[in-house]
Amino acid sequence: MTSARERLAGRRLGSRVRERLAPRDPLHPVAWARAELRGWARRHRWFLVVFGLGTLLRVVTTLGYRPALWFPDSYTYVVTAMRPRPDLVRPAGYSMFLRLLEAFHSFALVVTVQHVLGLLVGVMLYVTVLRRGGPPWAGALACVPVLLDAYQIELEHLLVSDTLFTFLVVGAVCLAMRRPLTPRSAAALGLVLAAATLTRTVGLPLIAVFALLLLAYGVRGASADARPGRAVARLTVPFLVAALLPVAGYAGWFYATYQRVGLVGSNGVFLYARTMAFADCSVMKPPPDLAVLCDSRPPASRPASQEYIWNAESPLVRLPGITFTKETDTLAGRFASLAIRSQPLDYLRGMLTELGRSFTLDRPVYPDPETYGYYEFPETVPPPPGRHPALVGKEFSQRYERGPVTVRITEPFAGVMRAYQDVARLPGTALLVILLVPPAAWAVRARWRPGAARTRRPPAHRLRSNGTHSNWADSNWGVAYVTAWALLLVPPATAQFDYRYALPAVPLACLAAALSVRASRPDMTG
Template sequence: MRGRLTPRDPMHPVAWAREDLPGWARRHRWFLVVLGLGALLRLVTVIGYRPALWFPDSYTYVVTAMRPRPDLVRPAGYSMFLRLLEAFHSFALVVTVQHVLGLLVGVMLYVTVLRRGGPPWAAVLACVPVLLDAYQIELEHLLVSDSLFTFLLVGAVCLAMRRPLTPRSAAALGLVLAAATLTRTVGLPLVAVFALFLLAYGVRRAAGESGPGGESGSVRPGRAVARLTVPFLVAALLPVAGYAGWFYATYERVGLVGSNGVFLYARTMSFADCSVMKPPPDLAVLCDPRPPAARPASQEYIWNAQSPLVRLPGITFTKETDTLAGRFASLAIRSQPLAFVRTTLTELGRSFTPGRPVYPDAATYGYYEFPATVPPPPGRHPAVVGKEFAQRYEGGPITVRIAEPFAGLMRAYQDVAWLPGTALLVILLVPPAAWAVRAGPARRAPARRTTGAAGETGAAWTRLVPQNHASSNRAPANWGIAWATAWALLLVPAATAQFDYRYVLPAVPLACLAAALSVRGPGRRARTP
């Protein structure tokens, strides 16, 4: 009988680690360099700006965390994240956790690209924007929901790419996406995107083209689809429905927030022409007589005291006001559909500008810059009230303390280290361009025959649904779900609110993931890091 292993034995975990760690570090040295630089930059930020940086929305999040109830404008997911950390009475800890989430996003991207068979150099490059972009680091240091939302959404996409997909993993995917939706409502339409992805995967699995574990195609299409989509939809929609029930019990209104009509009204004011719309008298009070070119940014119609909507009696987000604003927006879109499409494309195009022009106004733009001086205290009444709750959360003052030279280093770094909008557009164009390059030879090659309606349908989804290891030599790794999600994150705010630099950053890691997966050379097998 063999005795206990000692550290000298090659099979002992300590001895194994000594032998394997240097080789592992050499294989992943470039990623470790990028990850280390990202961690160092975040450490400098934490030292330079204490305890955290504030955005106007931050105070509302803190109020909801300290006094749990649904908010009319924002879902409470991020507030519950704050509440989990409330016992430590430290906003510095909150942003430190957000920085760690940012680093973990980079790790998830790197591991997923390698597991799906992408080249190591592409895996490293995919991580660079999320780990080293100064605006990404600044966003993580703000008390806003975007860092948590990005982590959850990237986690959902990476989970969707793991193999094999089972009912349990589909349910886990639904729960992660539900958490993302309750953090930012833009996640709700993504439930449909992921459901479509699972539908396609189930069809292809039934067709036997690339099912997990090499199934032969004997599974019925309906059963294969239901095994994944049903647990996914149940897990994704039940938490959302529960939150909607809480919201209804609080306000007697259906929904997750009570501001959809208001925000859509503000969005349509970029083109709404009442002479074309001919609104009834109750809607005519929301008209702006100025031509669209002379009007302010959309957000001014929500927060500016001179907005026709804000001048109405009561608070802006009452049920009556939100319903009225929604009716006006619906009429504007029906009356001027081409104008709505044109202005949506204009807002979307702001994501791809070569520079970083000031938009929507200097005040909002300034919140995304590392400040050189201590920011002034909040002026709006809700934020003033929120400041009192924030001081209770912190257990002391929340005034930003700027420590030089660390803060100055980050300001100088932010001047040069950021991803231009045109670069993001190029990254988004890489996957379809790579697909087109590969599709040419594939069209000229003899097509593999598939039988049955399920086989024909499955072939149509080849580029959307992930490939398993056996088929990784024949087709690029899956990039469709990451690519579609990135575009949705850019398009939905442009169509329903307005462009904001803050809304672009969560789409960047998914665009990079899609690009890294699309450039995988033929014949490369998926690998385990």
């Protein structure tokens, strides 16, 4: 005879069996999904807060300024979109982006897509930090400048190429950090960088940078019994083919149009303008054909570099024909080359001076009030364009929009963004501090592991499987770090500093800082 306790245990066991065998309540999956969603939201709550605020600010911007904000370059982009042909000053990548959206006849849609791309940059940064083992708070913190900086939001609302370029470059960096790298992902990386190069020519040096990084990855990933050359070619060949074929195709289109080799026809002109910040013809002693480009004023009394390209009083602009003819560009390039060879230290000093403008605590007006004003949310409707190319571009813009393109300012939304821009921006000094975090973290990590440089290299299969041993962890933040510095250095070296040229480097600097701090933890011993 069984006891009462045994009968109770049997009933409980039978109840559990019947519960498992019984059909589930259809509400159970919904409740489970809700619980999972709540748990996911708790884990990523800080990023969701930042992302939500960034989305709200962009909605307020689109309500306050319709259909879009205009920059002098905007009209040229539209002309190229409506009449496809290579431009002498800017590659046509952004114009083809406009062309893809032309069927909707809405610049408001264009800037909305750009705002979405800005938000996706934040998502890519956050996901990459988490994939590399960083904590959610670090990923959320890395996203704050790109999602909440008022100047970043204003740049997204301008009809210029920088938002698309930033999206492509950040996408390339995040793709390069995925493990393991395969020939297919290397080819995809090449295509993304090709698109970035055809959007802004500053992307061209990045192809060389990433080729070297893939070379290093291939060498580290080669097994002891495999030929290093084969391991390297496995990634670098598909990358270079995918990156250079589109660029070569565009160069062929450019040559067929202008009978000139290159992606643009203004490299010599812009470099000439850069060197006019220091060029001294008494030191250079140029031949007569170059002497016509000299400026007798001392460098301290000269205007900003861009004035030597667009101002009618520039020695270059006074030459016969348009500024960007093959002959004028070649002449300007020869002058710039002679100036750099004759005054290399002055060139370096000028480049560092321009670079230093990226790291100022305040935001001084530069290069002139007109250009600076385009980066501020306007209080009144901007005046119509005055230059002839912009007037032609305005006609094409009206055809694109199928209506007027005059900016309409709606309060109180516009006023909210103006007030927000007065207080919410990343100072240049803060960007410098962010860029100093990775080397500082590396130094701390080296102190924690003083024998790291003498440790034996991990087996090759560990490198291929997850790529997380200590040396490659350093190069992970190094990808973003080197790319950020390249974006900051190329404009001052070839043209001049501009506030919008510095913004694409900010998300990569933040990503490098977040990853370097994670890699500096003492438990990351590989």
